[in-house]
Amino acid sequence: MNKIIVMMSVLLLxxxxxxxxxxxxxxxxxxxxxxxxxxxxxxxxxxxxxKALDAVVAAFEAExxxxxxFEYRPGSAEGENLVKSRLAANDMPDILSYNSGSLFQxxxxxxxxxxxxxxxxxxxxLDSFKSTVSDGNGFYGVPIQPIPAGGIIYNKKIYAGLGxxxxxxxxxxxxxxxxxxxxxxxxxxxxxxxxxxxxxxxxADFYNVLADEPDFPEQYTANKAKFATSPSALRGFEKIQExxxxxxxxxxxxxxxxxxxxxxxxxxQGAHYPMATWILASIAANFPDKIDDIGFFALxxxxxxxxxxxxxxxxxxxxxxxxxxxxxxxKFLEFFVxxxxxxxxxxxxxxxGAFAIKDVPVPAEVFPAVKDVLEYVDANKTAPALEFxxxxxxxxxxxxxxxxxxALKTPLECAVEYDRDVEKQAKxxxxxxx
Amino acid sequence: xxxxxxxxxxxxxxxxxxLLYIIFFLVPTFLSFFFSLTIWTLTDWHFTGLDNxxxxxxxxxxxxxxxxxLLYATGTSLLKIIxxxxxxxxxxxxxxxxxxxxxxxxxxxxLSPIAVGYIFSSLMHPSKGVINTFLGFIGISGxxxxxxxxxxxxxxxxxxxxxxxxVAMVILIAGIQAIPAQYYEAVKIDGGNxxxxxxxxxxxxxxxxxxxxIMLAFIGGIRTFELIWVMTKGGPGFTTDxxxxxxxxxxxxxxxxxATAGNVILLIVVSAIAMPMYKLLTRKEIDV
Numbered sequence: 026m027n028k029i030i031v032m033m034s035v036l037l038l039x040x041x042x043x044x045x046x047x048x049x050x051x052x053x054x055x056x057x058x059x060x061x062x063x064x065x066x067x068x069x070x071x072x073x074x075x076k077a078l079d080a081v082v083a084a085f086e087a088e089x090x091x092x093x094x095f096e097y098r099p100g101s102a103e104g105e106n107l108v109k110s111r112l113a114a115n116d117m118p119d120i121l122s123y124n125s126g127s128l129f130q131x132x133x134x135x136x137x138x139x140x141x142x143x144x145x146x147x148x149x150x151l152d153s154f155k156s157t158v159s160d161g162n163g164f165y166g167v168p169i170q171p172i173p174a175g176g177i178i179y180n181k182k183i184y185a186g187l188g189x190x191x192x193x194x195x196x197x198x199x200x201x202x203x204x205x206x207x208x209x210x211x212x213x214x215x216x217x218x219x220x221x222x223x224x225x226x227x228x229a230d231f232y233n234v235l236a237d238e239p240d241f242p243e244q245y246t247a248n249k250a251k252f253a254t255s256p257s258a259l260r261g262f263e264k265i266q267e268x269x270x271x272x273x274x275x276x277x278x279x280x281x282x283x284x285x286x287x288x289x290x291x292x293x294q295g296a297h298y299p300m301a302t303w304i305l306a307s308i309a310a311n312f313p314d315k316i317d318d319i320g321f322f323a324l325x326x327x328x329x330x331x332x333x334x335x336x337x338x339x340x341x342x343x344x345x346x347x348x349x350x351x352x353x354x355x356k357f358l359e360f361f362v363x364x365x366x367x368x369x370x371x372x373x374x375x376x377x378g379a380f381a382i383k384d385v386p387v388p389a390e391v392f393p394a395v396k397d398v399l400e401y402v403d404a405n406k407t408a409p410a411l412e413f414x415x416x417x418x419x420x421x422x423x424x425x426x427x428x429x430x431x432a433l434k435t436p437l438e439c440a441v442e443y444d445r446d447v448e449k450q451a452k453x454x455x456x457x458x459x
Numbered sequence: 460x461x462x463x464x465x466x467x468x469x470x471x472x473x474x475x476x477x478l479l480y481i482i483f484f485l486v487p488t489f490l491s492f493f494f495s496l497t498i499w500t501l502t503d504w505h506f507t508g509l510d511n512x513x514x515x516x517x518x519x520x521x522x523x524x525x526x527x528x529l530l531y532a533t534g535t536s537l538l539k540i541i542x543x544x545x546x547x548x549x550x551x552x553x554x555x556x557x558x559x560x561x562x563x564x565x566x567x568x569x570l571s572p573i574a575v576g577y578i579f580s581s582l583m584h585p586s587k588g589v590i591n592t593f594l595g596f597i598g599i600s601g602x603x604x605x606x607x608x609x610x611x612x613x614x615x616x617x618x619x620x621x622x623x624x625x626v627a628m629v630i631l632i633a634g635i636q637a638i639p640a641q642y643y644e645a646v647k648i649d650g651g652n653x654x655x656x657x658x659x660x661x662x663x664x665x666x667x668x669x670x671x672x673i674m675l676a677f678i679g680g681i682r683t684f685e686l687i688w689v690m691t692k693g694g695p696g697f698t699t700d701x702x703x704x705x706x707x708x709x710x711x712x713x714x715x716x717x718a719t720a721g722n723v724i725l726l727i728v729v730s731a732i733a734m735p736m737y738k739l740l741t742r743k744e745i746d747v
Binding site: 109277425 | 498507514518519584585586605608692695710711712713714716717
């Protein structure tokens with residue numbers, strides 16, 4: 026049986042090899058003909074940070090003479106699928122952009138990516154970031170954006186107009202929503218047409234889960250803790266449902282997109298948007314005169330004593346083992362995290378958060394919302410999101426969150442469903458205890 | 460004579476087509492049977508027995524998927540066959556604008572389902588869409604076509620019907636035109652009216668093309684994917700998930716083994732429905 030499978034696979038892959046051999050040859054002949062050295066970078070389409078990346082690329086090209094060429098792929102699950110298929114077909118560029126944390130583990134970094142542990146800049150990166158792009162053998166990626174923070178992005182003008190204060194408990198948050206609703210504004214923006222946005226409320230609630238159950242990530246990875254049986258984790262689904270049941274979200278949530286939400290928030294049609302700070306660059310780009318109205322506060326928990334922000338880890342770039350020009354790619358990664366690279370990154374505008382790179386200070390002129398985040402960071406009231414503490418994240422969380430958000434199912438049913446979704450991922454990764 | 464006929468074409472003529480069939484159809488089919496029994500990462504596999512089938516069949520959204528796929532296939536094929544037949548009967552009459560009307564009705568079919576999906580997503584927007592704006596104009600408040608969990612699947616069925624009724628009509632027109640004129644004359648001589656002609660001649664004698672349409676529409680409906688993916692992505696939640704969109708989601712999640720198991724199940728379901736259906740339908744066919 027085994028032999029037959031191998032033979033058949035060889036037969037099928039033969040065609041693929043012809044192609045890859047062809048491309049390798051053309052790359053070699055290109056270099057021989059004396060063309061400029063080139064590095065191909067597969068990146069997310071429509072990245073809000075694109076301008077900053079372009080600036081880094083321009084600075085790199087000026088310094089080294091190596092051309093960096095972008096190739097774009099869709100975001101979210103569609104793009105992840107594309108990367109996985111291309112990895113399997115050995116059809117990879119020189120530089121790959123990807124999420125850090127649990128999604129990164131699925132790429133099987135040790136097998137597919139170049140280990141960067143020996144690179145000179147290894148010590149420049151924060152350990153908390155490196156752990157999200159590592160396995161037992163080393164780390165594989167460098168950060169390409171500031172550290173995003175998840176919580177409530179809110180319109181300060183509405184708060185000032187109604188005399189509201191930033192809430193530190195969930196009940197205070199609901200009270201504020203009630204006031205905003207009575208004033209005729211949408212309290213919480215729900216953009217469930219882009220279903221990935223529905224899960225942010227739950228994901229950003231993780232600081233509160235961790236405050237309650239510090240060992241939740243380990244227990245969860247070991248198949249001992251569940252969303253359905255952990256009261257604080259279940260709160261996430263309950264909160265998504267509560268804002269719907271109380272009538273705090275906008276009408277037509279299934280027709281509202283992420284871009285609609287940005288407009289609603291910036292133009293004060295909606296007061297709160299559960300989201301992460303990567304939204305700020307988009308607001309600044311589309312509504313430059315409104316970005317100063319936008320603030321941030323941590324997703325409130327049930328107790329005022331524990332009030333802190335859930336941090337994401339920045340997306341990263343790595344070098345696939347099959348890269349045609351790994352040396353050029355290595356040079357680029359080194360340049361990116363160098364002082365010159367960071368200077369170029371910030372030359373197009375203030376960053377929307379702190380960097381995961383040591384000794385890169387955040388400039389004084391940042392968006393007000395970023396200042397709000399940095400206050401939590403300086404007070405050491407931060408915790409990483411679950412997907413950076415555990416290798417497993419169920420792929421259906423967006424749809425399950427929408428179910429909770431439209432009260433199609435009870436929070437408990439949603440939690441049970443999500444636990445099953447997680448089980449699939451754990452089995453796929455062949456984790457112990459599943 | 461017969462002997463020389465069979466020898467005229469050598470067995471080797473079979474080879475090019477046969478080889479392509481084996482490499483691109485039989486080998487992948489058997490490989491998929493194998494990979495459906497493994498945890499598969501495209502580069503690595505690990506044998507797990509029937510676990511993938513257990514996971515797929517207990518997937519909470521799958522019971523919805525089966526129900527929705529059946530509803531979708533039945534709904535679209537019923538609509539296509541009934542409306543398609545009436546259109547075909549109407550458009551085989553001697554009308555001046557016959558050609559124009561035929562092309563108008565067939566036209567949506569040459570559009571890509573993705574484009575149709577995007578167009579209708581925008582037309583069906585609850586407050587800014589053309590459909591609800593129009594309904595509001597005549598005093599009806601339109602539903603949230605794609606956002607209401609009870610409504611979304613039927614909206615997509617309607618769009619699929621709009622897009623696919625042209626093909627049903629063309630096949631039926633061909634069937635109706637193949638009916639010899641003397642049968643109609645016979646009815647006329649016996650004093651039958653046009654309704655009699657439709658009921659006793661056109662309907663029974665175009666049975667074989669009706670069957671083709673039912674088969675095509677039903678199987679197409681069972682394995683349909685593009686429209687639902689563009690218009691609802693299976694949402695809100697999982698309420699409009701079809702078997703094919705569930706399988707696609709497993710691929711997206713990187714669960715290649717589970718997704719392949721889903722495809723094997725889909726193959727079995729389609730064959731299990733299509734074969735008896737074909738037998739049942741062809742039993743009543745009448746040769747013209």
